[in-house]
Amino acid sequence: MSREIPYKIYLEEHEMPKQWYNVRADMKNKPAPLLNPATFQPMGYEDLRPVFCDELIRQELDDTTPYIDIPQEILDFYKMYRPSPLVRAYCLEKKLGTPAKIYYKFEGNNTSGSHKLNSAIAQAYYAKKQGLKGVTTETGAGQWGTALSMACAYLELDCQVYMVKCSYEQKPFRREVMRTYGAKVTPSPSETTEVGRKILAEHPGTSGSLGCAISEAVEAATHQEGYRYVLGSVLNQVLLHQTVIGLETKAALDKYGIVPDMIIGCAGGGSNLGGLISPFMGEKLRGEKDYRFIAVEPASCPSFTRGRFAYDYCDTGMVCPLAKMYTLGSGFIPSANHAGGLRYHGMSTILSQLYHDGLMEAVSVEQTSVFEAAEQFARVEGILPAPESSHAIKVAIDEALKCKETGEAKTIVFGLTGTGYFDMYAYEKFNNGVMTDSVPTDEELEKGFAGLPKVPGQ
Ligand SMILES: *Cc1c(COP(=O)(O)O)cnc(C)c1O
Numbered sequence: 001m002s003r004e005i006p007y008k009i010y011l012e013e014h015e016m017p018k019q020w021y022n023v024r025a026d027m028k029n030k031p032a033p034l035l036n037p038a039t040f041q042p043m044g045y046e047d048l049r050p051v052f053c054d055e056l057i058r059q060e061l062d063d064t065t066p067y068i069d070i071p072q073e074i075l076d077f078y079k080m081y082r083p084s085p086l087v088r089a090y091c092l093e094k095k096l097g098t099p100a101k102i103y104y105k106f107e108g109n110n111t112s113g114s115h116k117l118n119s120a121i122a123q124a125y126y127a128k129k130q131g132l133k134g135v136t137t138e139t140g141a142g143q144w145g146t147a148l149s150m151a152c153a154y155l156e157l158d159c160q161v162y163m164v165k166c167s168y169e170q171k172p173f174r175r176e177v178m179r180t181y182g183a184k185v186t187p188s189p190s191e192t193t194e195v196g197r198k199i200l201a202e203h204p205g206t207s208g209s210l211g212c213a214i215s216e217a218v219e220a221a222t223h224q225e226g227y228r229y230v231l232g233s234v235l236n237q238v239l240l241h242q243t244v245i246g247l248e249t250k251a252a253l254d255k256y257g258i259v260p261d262m263i264i265g266c267a268g269g270g271s272n273l274g275g276l277i278s279p280f281m282g283e284k285l286r287g288e289k290d291y292r293f294i295a296v297e298p299a300s301c302p303s304f305t306r307g308r309f310a311y312d313y314c315d316t317g318m319v320c321p322l323a324k325m326y327t328l329g330s331g332f333i334p335s336a337n338h339a340g341g342l343r344y345h346g347m348s349t350i351l352s353q354l355y356h357d358g359l360m361e362a363v364s365v366e367q368t369s370v371f372e373a374a375e376q377f378a379r380v381e382g383i384l385p386a387p388e389s390s391h392a393i394k395v396a397i398d399e400a401l402k403c404k405e406t407g408e409a410k411t412i413v414f415g416l417t418g419t420g421y422f423d424m425y426a427y428e429k430f431n432n433g434v435m436t437d438s439v440p441t442d443e444e445l446e447k448g449f450a451g452l453p454k455v456p457g458q
Helices: 056-061 072-081 090-096 116-129 143-155 165-170 170-180 193-203 210-221 236-241 242-254 270-287 349-356 368-382 387-406 425-433 442-450
Strands: 019-022 068-069 086-088 101-106 134-139 158-164 184-188 225-228 262-268 294-297 308-313 324-329 361-364 412-418
Touching: 019 236, 019 270, 019 387, 056 116, 056 236, 068 308, 072 116, 090 101, 090 368, 090 387, 101 242, 101 387, 116 134, 116 143, 134 143, 143 158, 143 387, 158 165, 158 170, 158 210, 158 262, 165 170, 165 184, 165 225, 170 184, 170 242, 184 210, 184 236, 193 210, 210 225, 236 242, 236 270, 236 349, 242 270, 242 412, 262 270, 262 387, 270 294, 270 349, 270 412, 294 349, 294 387, 324 349, 361 387, 368 412, 368 425
Parallel strands: 101 412, 134 158, 134 225, 158 184, 262 294, 262 412, 294 361
Antiparallel strands: 019 068, 086 101, 308 324
């Protein structure tokens, strides 16, 4: 009875979601509240106002409203590059010789090259609506900074990006894309902030980290009238905005009566994975359906699989609120030879709670195997995947090969978060056979855990 499944399942414009889905509303165990890093007291709306936009704080703190309307202006922007296709990976299935049915939701069809634009436009919109002059942020590999600069250009907001210094130097084209959209890009750590000067004095010649750049961006926001800080991952609000990915995926699957057995995504701070799985997780939480959810992380930055579930700083400068999450400690910096992104020490508090409650699984994979999967995928499916996305490809292929052994025709859905055109140094290393793997030792991880804050009762 099943209709022939097309290569690409597109939704019509009118079938796009008009509300985001807030999975916290269906969670019995809610994610733990953010704490003030100085007093260890929960932070409420008023406490967060100097740093974040008002409406975004409401979304951050809302654990009960299941559906939140997407404002019309944001829907209109989404229409420029959404709905994104859900692709049946027929060519990959054939190449693998697997009975599994593989689908991927492709978020790389916009200039930022990733899913990050879904939240960037929402955050810029609420900043504009509040009458702010501009926003500050950090960027690592550059996708988030690019997405935010696109959204700010569209809404005529000032955009100041602190870019991790090694990326700033290694990815000059990313930087120029941001500047083309009008953003001011500063390599971090920099002399422009107090925290940057302090980090530079303590670690001269440092190539920077996301944690440092976050501290600088927060300081820049709080020291300028009419500015707020925005973040591209980890936060509940970001995960909420990214649920357009999962809602579209579900609508596309429902159109053809397809029920996935497992949903796989890469996890850096958890926003694409959380957005992809949310509507399905909601069904699982309400006892309506069951699915396997698999988070894939790099073996060199294994927050879920080897981290602690504890309150931790979100940034190196310890100026941000504390979040309870799976973490390697805010002082943890992945080995310099790690090229595959997903370098953040912590994880979304929502996903951390779900993982802690046994509702989802996590695996870690080494980067050479990730690039092998990326190459295999690129050669048959055509798309040159981002290294981050390729973590999900790797595990989707592994699961499809298990199906080949058992003869089970399982349905696998994974998130293909973006394209890898700005990651050619990493691909070059892989192609030259000089890419290496690095897995932190237990002793190295202990150093990170030693820096966890001593929160009473933890
Ligand atoms: C930022 C990014 C990720 C990781 O971020 P999450 O918040 O974990 O989704 C994954 N893939 C791409 C392409 C990215 O740009």
